[in-house]
Amino acid sequence: MSSDVLLQIEGLHATAAGNEILRGLSLTIRAGEVHAVMGPNGSGKSTLANVLAGRPSVEVTAGKVLYGGRNLVEMAPEERAREGIFLAFQYPVEIPGVTNMYFLKAALNAVRKHRGLEELDAMDFLALARQRMKLVEMDEKMMSRAINEGFSGGEKKRNEVLQMAILEPRLAILDETDSGLDIDALKIVSQGVNSLRSPERSMIVITHYQRLLEYIVPDYVHVLAGGRIVRSGGKELALELEEHGYAWVEDEAKAP
Amino acid sequence: MSTSPGIIEELARREYKYGFVTDIEADSVPPGLDEDVIRLISAKKNEPDFMLDWRLKAYRHWLTLEEPGWPNVRYAPIDYQAIVYYSAPKQQKTLESLDQVDPKLLETYEKLGIPLGEQKRLTGVAVDAVFDSVSVATTFREELSKKGILFCSFSDAVKEHPELIRRYLGSVVPYADNKHAALNSAVFTDGSFVYVPKGVRCPMELSTYFRINAANTGQFERTLIIADEGSYVSYLEGCTAPQRDENQLHAAVVELVALERAEIKYSTVQNWYPGDAEGRGGIYNFVTKRGKCAGRASKISWTQVETGSAITWKYPSCILVGDDSVGEFYSVALTANCQQADTGTKMIHIGKNTRSTIVSKGISTGRGQNAYRGQVRIQKGADGARNHSQCDSLLIGDKCGAHTFPYLEVLNPTATVEHEATTSKIGEDQLFYCQQRGISAEDAVSMIVNGFCKQVLKELPMEFAVEAQKLLGVSLEGSVG
Numbered sequence: 001m002s003s004d005v006l007l008q009i010e011g012l013h014a015t016a017a018g019n020e021i022l023r024g025l026s027l028t029i030r031a032g033e034v035h036a037v038m039g040p041n042g043s044g045k046s047t048l049a050n051v052l053a054g055r056p057s058v059e060v061t062a063g064k065v066l067y068g069g070r071n072l073v074e075m076a077p078e079e080r081a082r083e084g085i086f087l088a089f090q091y092p093v094e095i096p097g098v099t100n101m102y103f104l105k106a107a108l109n110a111v112r113k114h115r116g117l118e119e120l121d122a123m124d125f126l127a128l129a130r131q132r133m134k135l136v137e138m139d140e141k142m143m144s145r146a147i148n149e150g151f152s153g154g155e156k157k158r159n160e161v162l163q164m165a166i167l168e169p170r171l172a173i174l175d176e177t178d179s180g181l182d183i184d185a186l187k188i189v190s191q192g193v194n195s196l197r198s199p200e201r202s203m204i205v206i207t208h209y210q211r212l213l214e215y216i217v218p219d220y221v222h223v224l225a226g227g228r229i230v231r232s233g234g235k236e237l238a239l240e241l242e243e244h245g246y247a248w249v250e251d252e253a254k255a256p
Numbered sequence: 257m258s259t260s261p262g263i264i265e266e267l268a269r270r271e272y273k274y275g276f277v278t279d280i281e282a283d284s285v286p287p288g289l290d291e292d293v294i295r296l297i298s299a300k301k302n303e304p305d306f307m308l309d310w311r312l313k314a315y316r317h318w319l320t321l322e323e324p325g326w327p328n329v330r331y332a333p334i335d336y337q338a339i340v341y342y343s344a345p346k347q348q349k350t351l352e353s354l355d356q357v358d359p360k361l362l363e364t365y366e367k368l369g370i371p372l373g374e375q376k377r378l379t380g381v382a383v384d385a386v387f388d389s390v391s392v393a394t395t396f397r398e399e400l401s402k403k404g405i406l407f408c409s410f411s412d413a414v415k416e417h418p419e420l421i422r423r424y425l426g427s428v429v430p431y432a433d434n435k436h437a438a439l440n441s442a443v444f445t446d447g448s449f450v451y452v453p454k455g456v457r458c459p460m461e462l463s464t465y466f467r468i469n470a471a472n473t474g475q476f477e478r479t480l481i482i483a484d485e486g487s488y489v490s491y492l493e494g495c496t497a498p499q500r501d502e503n504q505l506h507a508a509v510v511e512l513v514a515l516e517r518a519e520i521k522y523s524t525v526q527n528w529y530p531g532d533a534e535g536r537g538g539i540y541n542f543v544t545k546r547g548k549c550a551g552r553a554s555k556i557s558w559t560q561v562e563t564g565s566a567i568t569w570k571y572p573s574c575i576l577v578g579d580d581s582v583g584e585f586y587s588v589a590l591t592a593n594c595q596q597a598d599t600g601t602k603m604i605h606i607g608k609n610t611r612s613t614i615v616s617k618g619i620s621t622g623r624g625q626n627a628y629r630g631q632v633r634i635q636k637g638a639d640g641a642r643n644h645s646q647c648d649s650l651l652i653g654d655k656c657g658a659h660t661f662p663y664l665e666v667l668n669p670t671a672t673v674e675h676e677a678t679t680s681k682i683g684e685d686q687l688f689y690c691q692q693r694g695i696s697a698e699d700a701v702s703m704i705v706n707g708f709c710k711q712v713l714k715e716l717p718m719e720f721a722v723e724a725q726k727l728l729g730v731s732l733e734g735s736v737g
Binding site: 053054055056057076077078080081082086087089092093095096097098102103104106107108110111114146163167 | 683684685686688689690691692693694695696697699703704706707708709710711
């Protein structure tokens with residue numbers, strides 16, 4: 001495992017809608033590592049994802065977040081994306097009238113332009129998209145449909161992973177990608193994600209359940225409670241949680 | 257929530273790119289309106305007596321009419337005596353060719369992206385260019401006339417084809433129709449005339465480009481399009497005006513007549529000066545547009561993209577007289593800053609099995625107010641008539657408004673009438689989703705708006721769809737860095 005630190009979070013505090021959600025969270029991720037972040041509802045998992053992606057409604061009040069050595073908090077959301085941060089949304093948004101194809105091509109070209117690469121034309125893009133669609137077993141027809149409009153829950157999540165496959169991020173954050181998926185869809189999505197694992201790509205896999213981690217096996221598992229990481233360990237920690245529930249870690253969080 | 261209203265506000269700010277003034281000597285009459293001014297206009301145009309009589313009747317009727325009070329727009333009373341009713345660039349009496357058109361005028365249209373030189377025929381669009389009160393050039397006249405298609409300025413048509421004018425002028429929009437139409441009938445100075453003979457499919461897009469240049473001048477043009485049996489024509493109008501602090505009145509009338517199995521497709525990209533961010537200046541766009549599907553199985557289709565004007569008041573309508581005739585209305589209206597729009601359509605079903613479709617997309621941003629007003633009337637004899645209406649509104653920011661006023665009158669029990677309406681907001685979620693994929697906020701808004709309008713934009717002829725898309729982008733252009 002490489003020792004290059006990609007993301008370093010120290011003493012992070014963040015508020016959403018006036019409530020303090022993250023209260024001193026610290027986490028270090030190196031290139032190529034897959035970290036699972038687990039925790040009960042309301043523990044701050046999605047807020048962490050939103051802080052990293054730069055959602056305007058979440059405010060960082062203290063602490064620091066360094067991404068590739070740069071202060072992430074100062075970067076605009078689109079700049080973070082172009083620098084390789086990708087968030088697979090828990091609730092992907094619908095945009096009527098804008099086709100998946102058009103959207104993804106615009107996104108890829110924005111990212112490529114930023115990285116000093118030539119923009120892809122429609123033909124080259126289609127060839128790339130076709131190849132990546134196989135990873136998530138997606139029908140080509142989905143490309144000409146409006147983004148997420150009328151997609152089933154499983155189709156939306158697959159579409160998120162497809163976008164990730166096309167944009168090739170350095171840090172992928174999967175926010176409860178397993179929620180709302182049946183077992184077959186879960187397998188397909190997980191296969192897609194696994195095929196994207198590489199020594200250069202780090203991932204944060206946020207989930208409530210251990211089930212997803214049977215398919216996407218993490219290097220580290222962290223338990224979030226009360227806005228802080230209260231426990232870290234290897235993949236076996238997930239099994240422990242499955243057995244004991246979240247109550248015991250929540251008790252730890254309340255301790256001074 | 258925190259930062260995004262700021263972004264959206266920036267995006268709503270807009271720059272008008274056509275606000276320049278052409279410095280050209282004009283032949284204008286003094287401001288004010290009475291019968292003498294009307295006689296003067298008619299004399300300047302060497303009109304036959306029937307035209308003057310019609311104008312005077314319209315004027316006398318106009319005096320008795322009240323300004324329409326029902327639209328959802330506000331403006332100070334118009335001082336009709338302060339308006340100049342005739343202003344024309346000075347030029348040689350009769351033009352033999354484009355070479356004789358004042359180079360300044362050619363330059364103006366060039367600057368607006370409307371080349372009048374016929375060597376630029378690649379575009380495949382014939383243009384009638386109207387500058388203030390008169391038509392300055394019409395391209396491709398000869399080529400069209402080989403097919404028997406008449407495409408000329410209204411003034412020429414009055415002189416060259418008086419029988420057609422007598423027969424059809426006021427046949428769809430009578431001078432007594434409403435206050436603005438009556439004023440137009442009394443003082444209209446020019447416009448375009450099209451006649452497509454039986455069985456002819458017009459081989460190119462016909463287009464009129466309206467430009468207001470002179471200050472304190474009203475523009476009153478009139479367009480008449482007649483499609484004879486089994487013919488087809490696609491027509492587009494565009495318009496711009498200089499940036500001025502005063503409001504200027506544009507009161508036009510468009511009449512379309514489609515005979516048996518004829519089809520007219522009429523598209524508008526309206527970009528009159530909208531006024532500044534504080535609501536100073538801008539065009540009052542008070543327009544009466546109506547088409548009559550006179551013959552069996554005829555079809556009239558209106559497509560409009562309205563992004564300009566301080567106030568827009570227009571309802572391109574279809575009177576479906578012929579059995580099996582079809583009326584369509586596709587509209588995008590965008591109001592930014594302090595713009596107000598009250599626009600929609602009327603579909604009057606008279607013949608049997610007549611069908612109509614209405615798709616209206618309203619976009620409001622800044623302090624813009626956007627109202628859709630539509631009437632669907634199914635007359636007693638309109639057995640099997642069908643209408644489908646869809647009105648969608650998109651709000652950007654929280655100081656703008658969207659309103660929908662549908663009027664349905666169904667007098668025949670066999671009719672089917674459907675109305676759907678939605679209102680949505682470009683949310684922080686949509687913007688953030690795009691940004692998270694690397695797309696800038698500005699591009700994201702433009703993408704979302706264009707997606708919202710897609711159903712309408714696809715109805716425009718290809719070249720103009722691209723123009724309209726750009727225009728919507730420009731109208732929302734901001735300074736997000």
